[in-house]
Amino acid sequence: MVKLSTVILSEIKQKTTRRYLREGFKDTLRIFVQGGAGGNGLPKFGGVGGKGANVVAVAKENLTLEQVYKANRSKRYIAASGRHSTHNFILGTPGEDLKVEVPVGVTLVTDFGKKLGELNEENEELVLAKGGPGGHPKNGFLGVKGEAYPVKLDLKLIADIGLVGFPNAGKSTLLKAISHAKPRIAAYPFTTVRPNIGILSYKDLRQISMADLPGLIEGAHKNKGMGHQFLKHVERTKLLLMIVDINGFQLSPQYPHRSCLETIMLLIKELEMYNAELVKKPSILVINKMDTEGSIQRFEEVKDKLKNLKESFKDYPSEIRPENILKFCDIIPVSAKERPADVEYVKNRLRNLLDVLAELEQQEQLKANSGLYQEIRQKISEKQPIRV
Numbered sequence: 001m002v003k004l005s006t007v008i009l010s011e012i013k014q015k016t017t018r019r020y021l022r023e024g025f026k027d028t029l030r031i032f033v034q035g036g037a038g039g040n041g042l043p044k045f046g047g048v049g050g051k052g053a054n055v056v057a058v059a060k061e062n063l064t065l066e067q068v069y070k071a072n073r074s075k076r077y078i079a080a081s082g083r084h085s086t087h088n089f090i091l092g093t094p095g096e097d098l099k100v101e102v103p104v105g106v107t108l109v110t111d112f113g114k115k116l117g118e119l120n121e122e123n124e125e126l127v128l129a130k131g132g133p134g135g136h137p138k139n140g141f142l143g144v145k146g147e148a149y150p151v152k153l154d155l156k157l158i159a160d161i162g163l164v165g166f167p168n169a170g171k172s173t174l175l176k177a178i179s180h181a182k183p184r185i186a187a188y189p190f191t192t193v194r195p196n197i198g199i200l201s202y203k204d205l206r207q208i209s210m211a212d213l214p215g216l217i218e219g220a221h222k223n224k225g226m227g228h229q230f231l232k233h234v235e236r237t238k239l240l241l242m243i244v245d246i247n248g249f250q251l252s253p254q255y256p257h258r259s260c261l262e263t264i265m266l267l268i269k270e271l272e273m274y275n276a277e278l279v280k281k282p283s284i285l286v287i288n289k290m291d292t293e294g295s296i297q298r299f300e301e302v303k304d305k306l307k308n309l310k311e312s313f314k315d316y317p318s319e320i321r322p323e324n325i326l327k328f329c330d331i332i333p334v335s336a337k338e339r340p341a342d343v344e345y346v347k348n349r350l351r352n353l354l355d356v357l358a359e360l361e362q363q364e365q366l367k368a369n370s371g372l373y374q375e376i377r378q379k380i381s382e383k384q385p386i387r388v
């Protein structure tokens, strides 16, 4: 009996939710920064006070926001003041800058929404708060206070490709298959949240990174589920890989079942609601689960509709219809789970597309114009398969 119920339960239990979807997701950290005060001058001798130190952020690979937090739980970074001018040291010594190590990929924004900058390279530095000048004749020999305000550290993943799709579309399956089970877990903040990054390796040693960005569901723009939290990571990817199940999608029994075409429409809508710029990114559409029963017929039915999305979407109500139409550089039916050759083909096309984009970027042609997708499509078709 116990054995029977275990079997039944294991049948019912399809898969557990990903850990980072169950637990809270945090990829920002708010800190307080204060530049050091300038030292006072010495009017009697015309002495100038030392300048207050700056608070400087320094980018470090493999550092997480959690580590930043653990290194200083008070989250306060107050730089040293400059020394006062004295009889012995007429020129006060300036304070030594306070360096705050932060993860590569961080954007730094003040509470007033002012973007201080982003740090995308190892050891890149950014002054967060300037120290005040020392006291001198023009300020009455009184040292000035340093800048002080809270700063938000906002971490965005940097990957070449952003993999987006509704739950169960097969994102993890594809990522695992395409990166040959070498998924590297991103050094990511607050450890409970770890969007996966897979590395696609090619015979010529080229490596391409792909981030699996889960949590997107229908209605995410109304803050359903994880809302749009993960979509910010798409902003920094060079191309989008959208994946849908040929059989469509149903979030739960309370939600309507969406066909494959509707799923594509809703995905584009969600991207657009987050940031209309996202739908201008070069994208490839992967239609997954082509091994399932009836999939070939379903694909035949939808194939032509995918060629003209604008026309195919026009009769849907505006709440679910996107305003912008994403133009796919390629549409690929696959079985991520059952057919390694399909996965290899996708891997090839991604490489082709990234190569074409790099060429176009070099020629500074990558401007949003209607003929561009035609050109990209043509160029990737001319590319030879790459040995993967």
Ligand SMILES: Nc1nc2c(ncn2[C@@H]2O[C@H](COP(=O)(O)OP(=O)(O)OP(=O)(O)O)[C@@H](O)[C@H]2O)c(=O)[nH]1
Binding pocket: 015, 018, 165, 166, 167, 168, 169, 170, 171, 172, 173, 174, 214, 215, 288, 289, 290, 291, 292, 334, 335, 336, 337, 338
């Ligand atoms: N038949 C079939 N099943 C697949 C295929 N790809 C994925 N699946 C199955 O679909 C289910 C969901 O796959 P996942 O890779 O976890 O999907 P996901 O998009 O990462 O889902 P979330 O983790 O919810 O975001 C799993 O049971 C997979 O085994 C496929 O090509 N064919």
